[in-house]
Amino acid sequence: MTVKEVKNGYKIDFSFDNERFIETIKFRHSKSSLTEVNRLEGIFYEAIYRNDKRALQNYPHSKILRKAFKCESDSFTIDQYSSIWFGRHQANWSHTTIRDYGQKYRTHIKENFGDITLREFTPSMYHDWAKSQNLAGKTINHIRSILNQIFKEAYLDEVIDVNPIEKTRRSKVIQEEPEPFTQDEITKILAALETPYREFFQFAIWTGLRTGELLALRWQDIDLKNGLAHIRKNITLGKEKEPKTKGSIRKIEMLPEAIEALNSIKNSKYYDNFRVFIDPKTKTTYKYADGLRKYVWMPTLKRIGVTYRYPYQCRHTFASMMLSEGKNPMWVASQMGHADWGMIRKTYGRWIAN
Template sequence: MSKKKKYPKGVRPRRKAIEIGFPFDGEWCRETIKLPPTPANIKYAERRRGEILMRIGRGVFDYAKEFPDSVRAITLGQTCPTTIADLLNAYIKRTRNALAYSTWVDYKNSINNHLIPAFGDYRVGDLKVSHLRDWIMASVASNKRINNVLTPLRTVMVEALLDELIEFNPFDKLPGLSRMRGTTKTAYEVDPLSPDEVAKVLAVMGPQIQNLFQFAFWSGLRTGELIALQWRDIDWDRGMVRVRKSSTRKKIKAPKTNAGLRDVKLLTPAREALTAQKAHTFLQGECVFMNPRTGEPWLHDGQIRKTAWQPAVRKARIRYRNPYQTRHTYASTLLSAGEDPMWVAQQMGHRDWGVIRSVYGRWIPEARPDAGNKAEALFVVPKDKKEGTEQ
């Protein structure tokens, strides 16, 4: 007895044609492809079905366009999303597991709070360059922030062009933000603490909080990396901290870039902070830094800022900056001491030293009162000057 021939899922021969089936709008739909059921045509039907499923998943399937002679197409009518809101909602739904959770949340917030209110009611083909330009020019956000917010919209418009839902993508004709708005400064400022300020704020902190921030000032770790740091990540013999994880939105995950995976040298003040912290959390064997009020791991950076950093800054009576400035203080301290910028970039988890050059490329007088002395030492007094001869 011969075995029954198997066909790809949703594909089967129908006399001198091929039938494909797929779920759509809560129903199982069947359509006929008028090709003889040869092995090559069966493969073609499988690929076409896959493309249909992909467009359905992306929310851009046009039944009438795909099967113009189908009775079902007449019944369902034009099912392709017709508004920007439809495309954005379909996009955020299908990317839930494809994007990093923190990225997905950022995109979702951009879609719900900015993009749909501004552009959601426009039909896909009606979005114009002027709509985008007017919104951009009215925004008070930085160019970087605007680009981040527009990312989901830019993505769905590229997809709409590829799916032939629109004849052109308005983003293709949109001038660069710097050209439209000029160079805009972000509200965030790199504002490191001076050595005197570091000493003052550490002096008013309790033991565990002091250990946390002394380590932060002398390791340059991001707040999320400090929260995720475990004792197993400390290589005492090599004098290194293995940064492999970060806490973002209460989730522990790997850093966004390969450069973020790094070994940071344990400078003496950082090592001393870890040694002091051993008495508090080492025997528990997991998180290095924990909330001394609860005895539990820190939940997020906001908890550290509100319960540990802000009270200490007020008590120390120094000018307020956010706790991320500990990282900027680390970078500025190393650079002002003359450390190699390439090495500093590696320690901080940057791909190259471009960020170091653009953000930290200045000396801090409080840290280096002798800045410039090395350059002065290279100055050679002209021979005539030594002899006291005037020119």
């Protein structure tokens, strides 16, 4: 077993069972590079010696391993290569991304394309599938993005010569219109809710916070004296984390109705010295908002005869109310955690006062 320095890298050269295995690894010449190539040589030799094909999952581009296990590049199925892609990158993803990618992969990609080899897959296969799906354009494009990342990985590993997804078209995304609540509906909803649910949704309507931001809000983030709230955390799928974008970490001005909701909570038996909003049944932090929607929000709207909309429409309601009152769109964008007012103009343009 030998490793030799060659132009642009190092050459691994060894024999096993009278068969010679050679591969050039492209590395800048250095002591650490030489150490790494020697480590790779040991991995390749050990895998061949033990007939352990699992090494291909970590080194699918290795000419030595592909030769040893008679695994030509066109024999990789999409499902096999997706495992390699997931394994390499999931350590850098958030838990929500892992869950979302995994769910979409299993439901749509593996189910329809998993057994097809990388080289067999064609753009027309994707287009035929996309045309047959009863899915929103945004969802179709997200699935396309996952496929693109898998094929791009294979292309960069020189397993395939071209990425077929680059030749496919993105689906048209139809922007769903917001359905904000009217002042009469807001009055009915809040009158029908009891503490602390009334305060939760009153605060949501008059701040426009995202659901995860509401769940994560802490009293240390609140400045009642100056009417300010600092949005620093988000709870998604039961885990607290910082918001994805810098714009989402912000300071908002609380309107009188929002301050009223906080004072009501503070003077109730549901006050917790850490979280602003807690589950009244368990007296602990909300991990998920689905229970609020299913067992509080939905039955209340049905009981009072208000057309059902997701609780997220509280956020849309805040934006539409503020813009209709003539608030500066940049102020609204800042309150809602948008980097600029482009999203405000696109989503709420018809409520912007002349």
